[in-house]
Amino acid sequence: MKLAICPGTFDPVTNGHMDVIMRAAKHFEKVVVAVAKNPEKAPLFDAEERVTMLEECLADKDNIEVIAFDSLLVDLAHEYGSCAIIKGLRAMSDFEFEFQMAQFNRQMDEQIETFFVMASSEYTYLSSSGIKEVASYGGHLRYLVPESVEKRLLEKFGKGREKPEAAGKE
Numbered sequence: 001m002k003l004a005i006c007p008g009t010f011d012p013v014t015n016g017h018m019d020v021i022m023r024a025a026k027h028f029e030k031v032v033v034a035v036a037k038n039p040e041k042a043p044l045f046d047a048e049e050r051v052t053m054l055e056e057c058l059a060d061k062d063n064i065e066v067i068a069f070d071s072l073l074v075d076l077a078h079e080y081g082s083c084a085i086i087k088g089l090r091a092m093s094d095f096e097f098e099f100q101m102a103q104f105n106r107q108m109d110e111q112i113e114t115f116f117v118m119a120s121s122e123y124t125y126l127s128s129s130g131i132k133e134v135a136s137y138g139g140h141l142r143y144l145v146p147e148s149v150e151k152r153l154l155e156k157f158g159k160g161r162e163k164p165e166a167a168g169k170e
Helices: 015-025 047-057 073-080 092-108 128-136 147-156
Strands: 003-008 030-036 064-069 084-089 113-118
Touching: 003 015, 003 073, 015 030, 015 084, 015 113, 030 047, 030 073, 047 064, 047 147, 073 092, 084 092, 092 113, 128 147
Parallel strands: 003 030, 003 084, 030 064, 084 113
Antiparallel strands: none
């Protein structure tokens, strides 16, 4: 079976992440979306919350599995029998970092290939940190993240939107 690992922090998952995952799933029999625990990044959502958000967003996709991991990516690939790592790229700055990581992974196991998937043009500006900033001010996240993720973000920051019918009423 041709299996690919699509790793990331996904704090939170954006529509850009979803785009890369869905496009990868068209080319591999199975895609394992691997949520890095990565406490050094001080994530807003813990690993279990991030896994749950992704599972909700991908519930109808039979060839996608979501897991959390806290190990070397190559070790995870070995555990799952993966032949590929999928990484999304938005800009040259992403490429520089991801290229370096791909070289590390290749040194550890040259049988595992890294495939770079260019972000669709409508998502090249999206970043999880930008999403969190918008959410912290209660901004609209429609078209930036899945609806269930927007709800969780606004709850996390204690920012709810007034219902349109309630706006302007005393």
